[in-house]
Amino acid sequence: METAVIIVFILGYIAIAFEHPIRINKTASAILTGMLCWTLFMLASPNDHGVVELSDKFERFIHHWRIEAGDSSHPTDHTVLYREFVISELAHHLSKISEILFFLMGAMTIVELIDAHQGFQIITSRIKTKNPKTLIWIICWVTFFLSAILDNLTTTIVMVSVVRKLIPDRQMKLLFIGMIIIAANAGGAWTPIGDVTTTMLWIGGQISSAGIMKSLFIPSVVCMLVPLLVLHVTMKGSIGESVQNSETPQPTVPTGNIILVLGLGVLVMVPLFKTITHMPPYAGILLGLGILWAVSEIMNPELDEAVKKQYTVAGALSRIDVPSILFFLGILLAVGALESMQVLQQTASWLDENMGDQRIIVTLTGLLSAVVDNVPLVAASMGMYSKDVYPQDHMIWEYLAYCAGTGGSILIIGSAAGVAAMGIEKIDFLWYAKKIGILALLGYLAGAAVYLLMLPLFH
Numbered sequence: 001m002e003t004a005v006i007i008v009f010i011l012g013y014i015a016i017a018f019e020h021p022i023r024i025n026k027t028a029s030a031i032l033t034g035m036l037c038w039t040l041f042m043l044a045s046p047n048d049h050g051v052v053e054l055s056d057k058f059e060r061f062i063h064h065w066r067i068e069a070g071d072s073s074h075p076t077d078h079t080v081l082y083r084e085f086v087i088s089e090l091a092h093h094l095s096k097i098s099e100i101l102f103f104l105m106g107a108m109t110i111v112e113l114i115d116a117h118q119g120f121q122i123i124t125s126r127i128k129t130k131n132p133k134t135l136i137w138i139i140c141w142v143t144f145f146l147s148a149i150l151d152n153l154t155t156t157i158v159m160v161s162v163v164r165k166l167i168p169d170r171q172m173k174l175l176f177i178g179m180i181i182i183a184a185n186a187g188g189a190w191t192p193i194g195d196v197t198t199t200m201l202w203i204g205g206q207i208s209s210a211g212i213m214k215s216l217f218i219p220s221v222v223c224m225l226v227p228l229l230v231l232h233v234t235m236k237g238s239i240g241e242s243v244q245n246s247e248t249p250q251p252t253v254p255t256g257n258i259i260l261v262l263g264l265g266v267l268v269m270v271p272l273f274k275t276i277t278h279m280p281p282y283a284g285i286l287l288g289l290g291i292l293w294a295v296s297e298i299m300n301p302e303l304d305e306a307v308k309k310q311y312t313v314a315g316a317l318s319r320i321d322v323p324s325i326l327f328f329l330g331i332l333l334a335v336g337a338l339e340s341m342q343v344l345q346q347t348a349s350w351l352d353e354n355m356g357d358q359r360i361i362v363t364l365t366g367l368l369s370a371v372v373d374n375v376p377l378v379a380a381s382m383g384m385y386s387k388d389v390y391p392q393d394h395m396i397w398e399y400l401a402y403c404a405g406t407g408g409s410i411l412i413i414g415s416a417a418g419v420a421a422m423g424i425e426k427i428d429f430l431w432y433a434k435k436i437g438i439l440a441l442l443g444y445l446a447g448a449a450v451y452l453l454m455l456p457l458f459h
Contacts, residue, residue, distance in 0.1 A: 001044035002341055008036045009334055013371065016413065017429045026422075026429075027323045030330025037337035042086045061085045086340075093336030099282045100196075100332065101325055104420065106285035107154045108325075110263045111161050112316035113292060119260030120165050127166060132239050133232050136176055139163065140183040140228055144221075147187030148194045151281075152405075154267050156184045156417035160424050167239045175235065177421050178436030179228060182409045182443060184417045186224040189405030190216035193271040196416070197378040197404040201397055204382055211393035215458050216402050216451070223406050223447030227439035255299045255311070262292060289313065324423020331413065335372060344372070344380045352384065358396050363448055366403025370414035374404040395455060402451055409440040 012033025019026040061081070114120060129135050139159065147155040159180045167173040188194030192202035192209050201207045266288030273284035293313035300308055309315045338344055347368075355361045362381075369377055381400055390396050408415030412422050412432040421427060 001040055002343065005037050005040050005337060005341060006343065008033060008040065009338060012036075012334060013413075017433075020428060020430075025323070027327040027330065030327045030334070032330070034330040034333030034337070037334045038086070038090055041337050041341060042083060044082075061088065089340040090336075093333065093340070097329060097332045097336070099280050100416070101329060103282040103285050104153065104325055104328065104416075105320065106282065106289045107157055107267065108320040108420075109289060109313060109316045110266060110285075110292060111157050112319050113296060113311075113313055114259055114263040115161055116311050116316060116319075117256045117259040119256045119263065120162050122256060122260055130239060132167075132172060132176075132237065133235055135166070135239065136179060136231065136235070137228070139176060140179050140224060143180050143183040144187035144224055147184040148191045150267050150271070151193060152184040152188035152195055153416040153420055154270075155187070156180055156420050157424070158264075158267070159184070160421050164425070169237065169239055172237055172239050174425070174427060174431070175231065175435065177425055177427065178432060178439070179231060181412070181415065181418050181421055182227055182406075182436070182440050183224045185406050185409045185415050186220045186443070186447070188417075189223075189402050190220040193274075195401075195405040197374050198401045200375070200378055200382070201401055205392055206382065206387065206390075206394075206397040207401060208393055212398060212401060215393075215398045215454075218454065219402055219447040219451040220406070222450045223402075223443040226443040226446040227436075230439055230442065258299075259292070259296070262295060266292060321423045324420065327423060328416075328419050331419070335375075338372075339379070344377060347380075349384065359399065359452060362396060362399045362403050365400065366407030366444065366448070367410065369404050369407040370410035374408055374415070378404050399448075399451060402447065403444075406444050406447060410437050410444060412436075 012029055015022060015024060015029035015033070016026045019029070061084075127135065127138065129138070139162070143155055143159045146158070150158075160177055163173055163176045163180065167176060185195070189198060190213055192198055192207070192212060198207070198212065202209065202212070266285070269288065270281050270284040273279070273287070274281055277283075296312040300311060335344075352361060355364070365377055365381065378400060385396060408418065412418040412427060412429055418432075422429075422432075
């Protein structure tokens with residue numbers, strides 16, 4: 001059954017990659033893949049080879065079940081317990097996935113609300129250059145540092161919205177968005193709050209804030225600069241004719257400044273909220289969304305209700321890209337099934353046994369994160385390597401933070417930033433792999449080489 005699940009997973013990814021030739025929406029493929037993986041997992045027998053038979057997780061589940069039943073010696077039907085185990089695993093993964101989805105929904109809604117109030121025009125109106133080569137440097141550096149302060153997912157959503165306002169030409173806009181994904185993932189890798197995998201390592205005690213920022217800043221900059229320099233040399237064409245020149249300009253919304261400051265303030269405060277309250281990020285984004293909702297409702301009291309709705313959170317919610325959220329749900333469900341079936345852990349163990357060199361293993365882990373979600377890969381690595389052997393700020397943890405954070409840029413489905421951009425702008429998987437994937441790979445390898453060369457300076 002394990003083999004069947006892996007085949008379904010691979011076929012699902014192929015269907016996503018060839019969305020346009022087969023004419024099946026990628027969201028449908030992702031949801032089908034995720035649910036088929038869990039259905040096959042449920043229909044398997046606890047005696048099937050490679051399923052959770054004799055795994056520590058399943059044995060612990062049986063042990064806890066017996067304790068709750070009040071009789072540790074009571075015989076149990078392993079088939080029934082296996083089904084209960086699969087349901088509990090599904091609920092566990094759905095709980096983690098829902099945190100990401102609620103955060104994504106909240107961030108996308110805030111961005112849509114800012115856009116409705118023409119808040120991004122305040123930013124775009126200050127960027128006067130029409131030279132794409134100059135503009136892409138500005139966009140990438142802003143994305144890089146904003147991602148370090150916020151996170152790569154939120155930053156990508158904000159910067160894609162900005163680029164959509166600045167660049168009318170479709171092909172040029174896609175090149176910019178590709179670089180935004182690379183810059184956002186590179187910027188998120190060198191701070192403890194910039195990427196979810198770095199945050200996991202930080203919370204787990206594998207890295208310290210000062211250590212990760214000191215060791216990964218320069219490699220992360222190199223990871224962005226190499227593809228940026230290549231694109232600067234090879235880029236041709238213009239940003240296209242401004243939309244404002246060909247269409248009637250929209251009337252200025254006087255509340256744009258307020259919503260822009262309040263909206264970006266909410267996004268900036270989410271990491272601080274998490275640090276102070278120890279609550280998950282989605283709680284902070286939902287609190288901020290509630291504040292914005294209340295403020296938007298009392299603004300512009302003179303407007304008609306039908307007109308006013310487009311300037312409120314209720315109107316913004318109707319404009320967010322729900323299919324991209326469901327796509328994210330399907331992908332994470334499929335990966336969760338592989339994690340629960342121990343496939344990812346077995347892969348990590350196989351690498352450890354056959355590769356030996358930790359630098360090679362972690363580099364390959366980063367490349368694998370372009371295909372498989374980096375969260376379970378990092379989680380598996382954290383469980384595979386003991387902090388007693390590899391203490392805080394050891395090379396393996398810092399290098400893992402870099403590789404898992406930036407390797408996902410190689411394919412558009414390899415990171416939350418890429419998935420969000422794919423959903424917002426309907427970017428084709430194969431187009432990204434051809435135009436941006438090679439650039440991202442060059443940046444990834446260059447940054448990795450710089451980190452390994454700098455290793456003696458910090459360790």
